[in-house]
Amino acid sequence: MERKKVRIVKFLETEQVKELQKPIIDEVQEALKKEELTITDKIAIRDFAVINLVYACALRISEACNLTMNYLDLGKKEMEVHDGKGGDRIVPIPEPTIKIIKEWLSIRPNWKNNNYVFTNIKGSTRPGKVRPLNTTYYNQLFNKLAEATGVKMKDGSNPHPHTLRHSRAMEIYDSINNIEILKKLLGHKNISTTQIYAQVRDSRVIEVQQTITGGLVTL
Numbered sequence: 001m002e003r004k005k006v007r008i009v010k011f012l013e014t015e016q017v018k019e020l021q022k023p024i025i026d027e028v029q030e031a032l033k034k035e036e037l038t039i040t041d042k043i044a045i046r047d048f049a050v051i052n053l054v055y056a057c058a059l060r061i062s063e064a065c066n067l068t069m070n071y072l073d074l075g076k077k078e079m080e081v082h083d084g085k086g087g088d089r090i091v092p093i094p095e096p097t098i099k100i101i102k103e104w105l106s107i108r109p110n111w112k113n114n115n116y117v118f119t120n121i122k123g124s125t126r127p128g129k130v131r132p133l134n135t136t137y138y139n140q141l142f143n144k145l146a147e148a149t150g151v152k153m154k155d156g157s158n159p160h161p162h163t164l165r166h167s168r169a170m171e172i173y174d175s176i177n178n179i180e181i182l183k184k185l186l187g188h189k190n191i192s193t194t195q196i197y198a199q200v201r202d203s204r205v206i207e208v209q210q211t212i213t214g215g216l217v218t219l
Contacts, residue, residue, distance in 0.1 A: 009196045010153050011166040017055060020142075020151040020159060024048050032103070042107050042121050047141060049104040050118055050133075054161055056097040057081075058168040058186055061161035065132040068115045074098055081187060089187045135161070173197040 012020065028048045031041035054064050063081050071080040077098055082088045093101070101117075109119055114130045138161045145151070146158035153159055165186075173182050183194040 009166050009170070009200050010155070010163065011170045011200070012151065012153070012159055012163055014167075014171055016151050017164065017167050019149050020145050021048070021051060023145055023148045024051065028100075028103075037107060039121055045100075045107065046104050046118055046121065047138075049100045050138065051161075051164065052097050052100050053093070055164040055168050056094045057091045058165045058172070059091070060165060061135045061138050065116075065118060065135055065138075067117045069117055070115065072101075072117055074101065083187055089184065091185065169197055170200060 024044055024047060027041075027044040031037055031044055034041065037045075050061075050064050053059060053067075054061055057079075059081065060083060063083050067079060067081070071082070073079065074093070077093050077095070078090055079093060080088070081091050104118070108117075109121065111119055111130075116130070116132050118133050120133065142160050142163075143158050151159060153163070169182060169186055172185065173179075176182070179191060179194050179198060182197060183191050186194060188194045
């Protein structure tokens with residue numbers, strides 16, 4: 001009987017996530033020192049807010065780009081996420097992420113009828129049609145960050161926005177070891193989807209067993 005292939009999720013370790021974000025963090029820190037921001041500064045602040053939110057809350061990039069002001073409650077430190085896959089949920093937002101979102105909202109353009117939290121800086125590319133930010137843009141941004149930092153996946157490929165969702169999910173699973181809680185956070189409809197993170201843990205056990213020799217004697 002043929003065994004079902006186990007899906008192993010690809011993720012970055014915590015230190016790799018920090019390293020990947022460093023170029024844009026440096027940009028934002030320099031921007032916040034200025035009295036007057038350039039368009040480039042504003043884009044950096046917005047993009048860091050998006051990336052930070054995706055990672056901190058283990059979101060899909062589309063969920064961050066489609067987030068609207070009426071579903072964001074910074075007072076309660078939470079947001080409603082609607083993903084269209086039956087995973088609608090309330091997601092708590094960590095305090096450090098609240099801070100950077102507030103920085104973005106303080107400079108966010110007030111485009112007419114545009115209720116998206118993260119907006120275009122220069123205005124709509126199609127007058128009269130309000131659309132969320134293009135997720136392809138963030139895939140391209142991650143390629144640039146990967147090239148600038150040298151951070152790669154184990155298979156040598158560049159990380160992408162969804163990598164942050166996996167990385168945060170793995171980080172949380174390692175901390176709480178509770179699939180049910182993780183399932184609620186991620187908005188998975190079936191727990192079998194969430195169990196891939198437990199499978200990754202099993203693969204780590206195998207890897208550690210094979211690489212840490214300790215006092216083993218080699219013939």
